[in-house]
Amino acid sequence: MKQILAPRQQVQFTAVGEFIYVERAPGKVRIRTQRGEYELTERAQIKDAQLSGLITVENMANVEGTIELRYGYGEYVPPNDGQFVSVVEIPEMTIAKLPPVVVETMPDVVISEMPETVVSAMPPVAVESLPSIKLENGQAVRIYATSPVLSKPVGGTSVKTQTLTITSGAATLAADSARAHVLIKAPSSNAAPVLLGDYPIEPGEKQTLATFGELQLTGTDNDTLHIIEVMR
Numbered sequence: 001m002k003q004i005l006a007p008r009q010q011v012q013f014t015a016v017g018e019f020i021y022v023e024r025a026p027g028k029v030r031i032r033t034q035r036g037e038y039e040l041t042e043r044a045q046i047k048d049a050q051l052s053g054l055i056t057v058e059n060m061a062n063v064e065g066t067i068e069l070r071y072g073y074g075e076y077v078p079p080n081d082g083q084f085v086s087v088v089e090i091p092e093m094t095i096a097k098l099p100p101v102v103v104e105t106m107p108d109v110v111i112s113e114m115p116e117t118v119v120s121a122m123p124p125v126a127v128e129s130l131p132s133i134k135l136e137n138g139q140a141v142r143i144y145a146t147s148p149v150l151s152k153p154v155g156g157t158s159v160k161t162q163t164l165t166i167t168s169g170a171a172t173l174a175a176d177s178a179r180a181h182v183l184i185k186a187p188s189s190n191a192a193p194v195l196l197g198d199y200p201i202e203p204g205e206k207q208t209l210a211t212f213g214e215l216q217l218t219g220t221d222n223d224t225l226h227i228i229e230v231m232r
Helices: none
Strands: 002-005 010-024 029-033 036-040 045-059 065-072 158-165 170-173 179-185 194-196 199-201 206-209 215-218 224-231
Touching: 002 010, 002 045, 010 029, 036 045, 045 065, 158 170
Parallel strands: none
Antiparallel strands: 002 065, 010 045, 010 065, 029 036, 029 045, 158 224, 170 215, 179 206, 179 224, 194 199, 194 215
16 A cells, blocks of 8 residues: 555555555554554554454654555565665576486376267358469379269360371371370271281271370281371
8 A cells, every 4th residue: 555645644445464564654654453553653564463454544744745555464574774675696506407307107098978069060161263283294183072073075176187008017197286186097908907006906996095196006018097186
């Protein structure tokens, strides 16, 4: 409690504790508790184990001044100079070693029952846009779905046709970056299968390849292949 009081002016406050200490006063101070009345000067105190309740403080000095009281539990020991404690220097402390802490066993934690968690509804998630994804060479994306995934076929804007004839045991379809896919048909009149790498295209067989790269074919001279190129 700290307050400026005129001569004979009183003030009241509620205190709970075991002591009241007069920290500052212009002269004598009259203090009335529920257990008695006291007149104290600066740096004097009341000690009472049952000090509690309404406290009345009166300035008994002939001048106006500040009255400051401290109260609480235990025993109050004021600083030696009556005002403050000055710490000039703290010696250096060195902790060379701390004792090890060994935990030999930990108590078992047993969860006998978990409360039921009910999710009535989940808020909808709206995805407005996704960042572009670039796959490096050798990378792949796997798509898993419980329902069929429909993909749009790659179409073309035009077609080119030609007939390749096996000459000196080989024929080549040149690469074309504008080609979406190529249809290859071996006439049934061919004398033998035409090989695309190690794959035989039998007489009367047709194949569709989604490639724009070069195709190298081998077979019997004068056998032919009918080619349809679908261009982008």
